[in-house]
Amino acid sequence: xxxxxxxxxxxxxxxxxxxxxxxxxxxxxxxxRAVLLSRRPPRExxxxxxxTWDARTLGAWSGCLEGASGLINLAGRTVDCVxxxxxxxxxxxxxxxxxxxxxLAMRQAASPPRVWVQMxxxxxxxxxxxxxxxxxxxxxxxxxxxxxxRWEEAFDRAAPEGLRRVILRTGFVLTREGGAMARxxxxxxxxxxxxxxxxxxxMSWIHETDMNRVFARALxxxxxxxxxxxxxxxxxxxxxxxRELRRALRRPIGLPAPAFLVRLGAPLVLRxxxxxxxxxxxxxxxxxxxxxxxxxxxxxxxxxxxxxAAPAAPTHPA
Numbered sequence: 001x002x003x004x005x006x007x008x009x010x011x012x013x014x015x016x017x018x019x020x021x022x023x024x025x026x027x028x029x030x031x032x033r034a035v036l037l038s039r040r041p042p043r044e045x046x047x048x049x050x051x052t053w054d055a056r057t058l059g060a061w062s063g064c065l066e067g068a069s070g071l072i073n074l075a076g077r078t079v080d081c082v083x084x085x086x087x088x089x090x091x092x093x094x095x096x097x098x099x100x101x102x103x104l105a106m107r108q109a110a111s112p113p114r115v116w117v118q119m120x121x122x123x124x125x126x127x128x129x130x131x132x133x134x135x136x137x138x139x140x141x142x143x144x145x146x147x148x149x150r151w152e153e154a155f156d157r158a159a160p161e162g163l164r165r166v167i168l169r170t171g172f173v174l175t176r177e178g179g180a181m182a183r184x185x186x187x188x189x190x191x192x193x194x195x196x197x198x199x200x201x202x203m204s205w206i207h208e209t210d211m212n213r214v215f216a217r218a219l220x221x222x223x224x225x226x227x228x229x230x231x232x233x234x235x236x237x238x239x240x241x242x243r244e245l246r247r248a249l250r251r252p253i254g255l256p257a258p259a260f261l262v263r264l265g266a267p268l269v270l271r272x273x274x275x276x277x278x279x280x281x282x283x284x285x286x287x288x289x290x291x292x293x294x295x296x297x298x299x300x301x302x303x304x305x306x307x308x309a310a311p312a313a314p315t316h317p318a
Contacts (some may be wrong), residue, residue: 003213004220005030009068011113013102014055014075016042018178019211023072024048026212035064037075055098062105068113070219073102076119076151080180080276082267083143092147096154103158115164117218118155122171122204122229124148127279129200134286135169135229152227164225166218171204171231171283173211176307183270184245193246193254196262199239201280204231207297207306217293228287233298235282241300248304 010027012020015036021044024034028047036042037053053061055075065071075098077090099118106112125133126140139145152167159165174181187193206214214230236244246254257265259278266274285293297303 003030004217006032006216006219007069009033009035009064010070010072010219011035011037011064011068013037013053013071013073013098014119015048015072016040016050017074018175019173019208020072020074021046021048022175022208023212023215026216030216032069035068037061037064055094056101058101058104058108062108065105065109065112067111070115070117071102071106071113072117072119072215072219073099073155074119075099075102079144080272082271083273083275088143091143092150095147095151099151099154099158103155103160106158106163107160112160112163115166115219116155116159117166117168117215118152118159120152120155120167120169120227121148122169122231122281122283124152124169125281125283127201127275127281129202130282132235132282132284133229134284135227136286140281164222166224167227168214168218168230169227169283170211171206171229171235173208174205174303174307175208180276181307184242185249188242188245188249188251188254191251191253191255192257193242193249193251194256195239195242195254196257197238197259197278199237199242199256201238201278202235202282203238203241203280204229204235204283205241205300205303206230206232207295207303209306210295210297213296214288214293223291226287229283229285230288231283231285232295232300232303233284233289234300235284236300238277238280244300244304247301248308 016038027034034048036050041050051061076095123144263274
């Protein structure tokens, strides 16, 4: 059975990053056109049109929404940073303000997209050490759950009445290029790919191919509405993830990283938040599974083996 293929033009707000470029290639391979909205153009050329947008205000860019078949919103400052007060504020504001601006543009369009697919985060459920979360689980406490709440509330306010709305609460996306996967892979190659902290923290992951397929289904399936967890159905502990990563990269030894070293080294050396590595959550995509979505990479070992292989030209999988 063929995967659903969006038609016409799809607008990807915040699309110049790894996920947006991967989705644009996937759409192009399936016959659709992608328009990327972002402050800066992608680092490389590709099968897309780029339009500059400050992710805060209305402007001539909004014309790309006219007649488009769908809108995907990925816009927001990366959370892979030291959580200074300024960064915490920008992480929240960038998401809420971009979503609000898109909503205003959608309301002004004479022929707006029929569906709006909104990125959110599986970190909304907090960092429970053992509980397995699905769409019905309560949100947790802390910065990420607060951001997710405000982000989704902004989406509910911004999306025009009658528009089909889909929220994807996404976990750790495993990609061939860039992102956290590149950083973890580098650590493993240097012999530092051991267990982080206690190693019990959950890692809810998804292969980039399945992430693209979930986005495509959300764009095309009129039955998809509301919030979905967009992670593979088999989350693992950090200890298992790092073991499988070493195996995929053929690195049999990986030195562990005690929590105190992560807390010292992450902000000083990697310029990131140590809690991203020391905490986690186990999430399962109950709604996607109930609605018959078949993951191509439901298990971590196969997903990492595929990504560790030589990169292939992106195609629209049958």
